[in-house]
Amino acid sequence: MMILLLGGTGRTGKLVLEEAVKRGYLVNCLVRDPTRLERDHASINFFKGSPNQMSDLKQSMYGCEAIISVLNISRTPDFPWARLRTPVTFLSDVMHNVIELAEQEGIKRIIVCSAWGVAETKRDVPAWFNWFINNSNIGFAYKDHEKQEELLKKSNLRWTIVRPTGLTNSKKEQKVIESYYGRPGRK
Numbered sequence: 001m002m003i004l005l006l007g008g009t010g011r012t013g014k015l016v017l018e019e020a021v022k023r024g025y026l027v028n029c030l031v032r033d034p035t036r037l038e039r040d041h042a043s044i045n046f047f048k049g050s051p052n053q054m055s056d057l058k059q060s061m062y063g064c065e066a067i068i069s070v071l072n073i074s075r076t077p078d079f080p081w082a083r084l085r086t087p088v089t090f091l092s093d094v095m096h097n098v099i100e101l102a103e104q105e106g107i108k109r110i111i112v113c114s115a116w117g118v119a120e121t122k123r124d125v126p127a128w129f130n131w132f133i134n135n136s137n138i139g140f141a142y143k144d145h146e147k148q149e150e151l152l153k154k155s156n157l158r159w160t161i162v163r164p165t166g167l168t169n170s171k172k173e174q175k176v177i178e179s180y181y182g183r184p185g186r187k
Helices: 011-022 054-061 090-105 119-124 127-135 138-154
Strands: 002-006 026-031 044-048 066-069 109-113 158-162
Touching: 002 011, 011 026, 026 054, 044 054, 054 090, 066 090, 090 109, 090 138, 109 138, 119 138, 127 138, 138 158
Parallel strands: 002 026, 002 066, 026 044, 066 109, 109 158
Antiparallel strands: none
């Protein structure tokens, strides 16, 4: 199976790319700077470009059966009040393009990494974290994640939205706790 990975040079994207290759997938990876990734793997096709450019996105989608997006609105540096690197509507703009092109290319499946605290899960986050969302540049990402989720829900694509509560750079293995629609999931 060939998949398109968006966000493959980010912290989460590198892990998704590594796992996809381990599992035997062929991966088209659309990146602004291909030098940020190891390029000598036969299972990975790199496309230089931006996911908010229709022509770049279309070229990288060719032959794919599914799309995984781990894109986010980024800041320079990660400090919550740091200047944004991407436009405030980056995620929803890209998702609009993805949906349009996926339908043209016959791609039916998409998986998107969003965040806990988006949409109906906003009521579940602690008050201190909600304060950060409402009073820092982190909030731009949360608002745009919600917009991209709404676009997906209105589309004809088969979608999965993953909302992690926290992503760390730790190598320590921990038990993953899943829930579906806010209720405990399968063990």
